[in-house]
Amino acid sequence: MKTPQNPYRCILGRVQPEVTDLDAIKRNGWQGQHILVIAEHDERIDLFEREIIRRIGDRLYGSRTSGGRHG
Secondary structure: OOOOOOOOOOHHHHHOOOOOOHHHHHHHHHHHHOOOOOOOOOOOOOHHHHHHHHHHHHHHHOOOOOOOOOO
16 A cells, blocks of 8 residues: 655744754864863774773763762
């Protein structure tokens, strides 16, 4: 059974936000305000860099296992 394509478009489609490019937001944050956002599991960084990021995060915001916050 063929279903006809809907010729009508939802009028709310015009107000839907566009797909956000998260890497562009992160890039602009670093270039404009020197704010760095890195996921610990980012495949673009090596094991040594991941460990540094984890230690900085633990020092500033507390260990993920402790549940406490510092800073």
